[in-house]
Amino acid sequence: MTVTLADVAARAQVSPATVSRVLNGNYPVAASTRERVLKAVDELDYVLNGPASALAAATSDLVGILVNDIADPFFGIMASAIQGEIGGPGGRAGGERLAVVCNTGGSPERELTYLTLLQRQRAAAVVLTGGAIEDAPHKAAMDMKVRKLIEAGTRVVLCGRPQAPDTGAIALTFDNRGGGQELTEHLIGLGHRRLGYIAGPEERTTTRHRLEGHRDALAAHGIEEDPRWTVHGRYDRRSGYEATLELMRRDPSLTAVVAANDSVALGACAALRDSGLRIPEDVSVAGFDDLPFSMDAVPSLTTVRLPLAEAGARAGRIAMGREEAPPGGIASVRGELMVRGSSGVPRA
Amino acid sequence: MTVTLADVAARAQVSPATVSRVLNGNYPVAASTRERVLKAVDELDYVLNGPASALAAATSDLVGILVNDIADPFFGIMASAIQGEIGGPGGRAGGERLAVVCNTGGSPERELTYLTLLQRQRAAAVVLTGGAIEDAPHKAAMDMKVRKLIEAGTRVVLCGRPQAPDTGAIALTFDNRGGGQELTEHLIGLGHRRLGYIAGPEERTTTRHRLEGHRDALAAHGIEEDPRWTVHGRYDRRSGYEATLELMRRDPSLTAVVAANDSVALGACAALRDSGLRIPEDVSVAGFDDLPFSMDAVPSLTTVRLPLAEAGARAGRIAMGREEAPPGGIASVRGELMVRGSSGVPRA
DNA sequence: AGCGTTGCAGCAAGCGCTTTCTATATACGA
DNA sequence: TCGTATATAGAAAGCGCTTGCTGCAACGCT
Incomplete structure (x- = not known):
């Protein structure tokens, strides 16, 4: 016994x-x-006995962190930072909270189910990371769940995800659009006029915003975009590799490839190299996120640095009620353009 | 209400x-x-109401996954695979389990505290991933906790961690020693006789086993190791960078650098490049794990592939009781040598 | 027709804790 | 010295659910 x-x-x-x-x-x-x-x-x-305690006190020490892909350092870094602030074990004794990260795998159902599971556990707080899925019914269901959670006393914070108006959730969004724009501006500034774009999966806010930023930049410089220049894929290396091959097949005259994120950019680099093209002499490549491995690529990757750890930490603190929520319940976190070796002037 | x-x-x-x-x-x-x-x-x-249900039924649907560093894809990949098998949401309705990953950050206290927290929640199962800390008192405390957990009905599975005899935990260990040996054999086979080794943090089983494998190989070929050829560091890129600089300072005649894992190897590559050395013409580099980014390195990394996803999935299934435990409660998972561009014959 | 089965639903006793309210003891001020 | 505030401990009523047991029909058997 x-x-x-x-x-x-x-x-x-x-x-x-x-x-x-x-x-x-x-x-x-x-x-x-x-x-x-x-x-x-x-x-x-x-x-x-945790359950007994939770039942009697009507509170729990569980904090949920939802991520799209736990094997992706983008989420790993955020999760780590969030968890660090949740205290988890390591904070002062007594106030221990179990920070649990839940891997949705990008699936809408899982996302919703995890939220239900956390609701069931009467989680103290929930942090939703990464882009949201842009499917109206799903979004409505999510918003409803979030509202319910908040109603039940769970604090909900969105980290790197667009605001969900009228739900009461606090949002720390990433300025994906601005970052995307700045990145493409940089390439245009170098003289590029024919730019391929490897977008993330469709129906994702992150994908859309980054792409919009890219197009804003093109439009601002009067560059008309060829529909062949955009390919959608997943947020992984493989996808970047294949998309790049496709892009170069469609239009070998492209002088730059902008990728939806760093992993995709690395795949792009590999594809270009395998095609016998030099980076950046023949084709420039740019990524997004500035994950740790990006500066190790050869040449090192021009990208937009997102302060993942900082944003995660802040989200964690807000979730724990240890930091004031930003005014209006929303704050936009900017990225920073990192110009490195993978981008250069276009070939003649 | x-x-x-x-x-x-x-x-x-x-x-x-x-x-x-x-x-x-x-x-x-x-x-x-x-x-x-x-x-x-x-x-x-x-x-x-989860807690109420858990209290009354004296069971919980929580499954804990302990990882050393959630921002490291090594753990992310395993965690993802484990979680995939736990069912999490996505399995058939009803039997839903909340797979929670807990980030210990490599700290002994946190590891122990998380175990207590999971014990408190009456977790259905716990999977411990990655190398263990080789500190006698801590190991004893861990073994005790594991025993208590099992006694309380929690299934405990070790994934990529050495067996903990007499605790009743099922172990899926990685053959780090064999992998390390094979890797160094490969280098020796190419003609290398002066090999630097960047080990992981001390007091970790993974670190020790990989290093032992390396030394076994050296010994088998009658190569006497110079103490200056080994440096300890963390399992990250930064550490690899610095350690490599140190290694080359100590003995510029080294023709190969073996790293404790791929991240470290990437740092090593960067350091060598920054020192004006070519890979593999001047110095060969080898990693361990074969994380996804390793094949994208330039040159791509020679390393030992560990079937992280497969092992994780299996651990998950065992934790869920959906797969028979291996005979004797322990199975050793082998790595596979991946010879790629970063290793070549030594310079004259 | 009589009676053991079988199938389904309800009763009620907890599960192990938290917390309000109450009791007791001691300390204090007048 | 008495009344009242102050500090500390206990009694007991749940928290919302599960489950062993009981109850009661409808059923099938001899």
Whole structure:
């Protein structure tokens, strides 16, 4: 049998109530009594029953972090930062919270189900990371769930995801559009006029915003875009490789390839190299996110740095109520253009 | 107020017991009744109270996954695979489990605390990934916790971590030693005799085993190792960069650098390049793990592929009781040598 | 027709904790 | 010295669910 509060109480010769109070430290207990209780806890190797505690107190110490793809460092970095602030273990004893990261794999159903599961667990807070899926019914369902969660006392923070108006969720959005624009401006500034674009999966806010930024830049410089210059793919290397091959097949005269993110950009680099093209002499390549490996690419990748760790940390603090929410419940986080070796002037 | 089981029961004109049984599907309920109940659940938008359920049933649907560094794809890939098998949402409805990944950051205390937290939540299963910390007191404490968890009915699986004898935990270990040996054999086979080694953090099983494999290979070929040829660092790129600089400073005549993992190897490549050395003409480099980005490095990285996803999936299945544990409760997973562009014959 | 089965639903007793309210003891001021 | 504030501990009522057991029809058997 497992040890219960009552066992500890018996051993310490106090009432269960007192033990509970010692453990929670939210009520005055005489020092001598406290010690006796702690000793008993130790001797019996007592571990609180989480569900029972959560039930009685109507609160839980679970904090959920939803990510699209846990194997992608983009999310890993954010999750790590969020978790760091949640305290998880490592904070002062007692106030321990179990930060749990849930991998949706980009699937709408899983996203929703995880939210339900967290709602079921009466999670203290939930942080949703990464772009949202742009499907009206799904979005409505999500918003509804978020509203329900908040109603039930769960704090909801969006990190790197667009605001969800009228849900009450706090949003820390990334300025994907601005970043995308700046990146393409840079390429145009170098003299590029024929730019391929490898977009992420359709129906994703991140995909759309980055692409819009790219197009804004083109439009601002009077460059008319050829529909053949845009290909959609997934946010991974493989996809970038294939898309680049396709792009160059469609129009070998392209002088630059802008990728939806760094992984895709790396795939693009590989494809270009395998096609016998030099970077950036023949074709310039640009990514997005500035993940750690991007500066190690050869040549190192020109990209837009997103302060993933900082944003995640902030989201975590807000979720824990340790930092004021931004005015209006929304803040936009800017990216920073990192010009490196993979972009240069176009070939003659 | 939130909706409770009783509310649903009232609305469906049945007893709470019946509602519970419909929801759990573990007791015969007439079809007509079931329908009425489900309708009520739907109309009231009822969400089960997880803690209450867990308390009453003395079981939980939580499955914990402990990782050392969630921002590292090595762990991300395993976690993703494990989670995929846990079912998480996405499996058939009803049997939903909340797979939670906990980031220990490599800290012994956090590792232990997370285990306590999971014990507190009465987790259904726990998967511990990655190398263990080789500190006797900590190991003892961990083993004790694991034993307690198992005693309490939690299934514990180690994935990529050495067996913990007498704890009852199932282990899927990686053959780090064999992999390390094979890798160094390869380099020796190419003609290298002066090899630098960038090891991971000390007091880690993974670090030790890989290094031992390396030394086994050297010894097998009668190569005497110079103590200056080994440097310890962290498992990240930065560390690899610095360690390589140090290594080349200590002995510029080294013709190969073997890194503890791929991230470190990438850092090594960067350092060598920055020192004006060509890879592999001047110095060969080898990594370990074969993470996705490794083949994109220029030159692509010679490394040892660990079947992270496969092992994770298997660990997940075992944790869920959907796959037989290996005989003896332990299985060793081999790595596969991937010879690529970063290794070549030594310079004259 | 009588009676053991079988199928389905309800009763009610907890699961192990938290917390309000109450009790006791001690300290204080008048 | 008495009344009242102050500090500390206990009693007990749940929190919302699960489940063993009981109840009661309808059924099939001899």
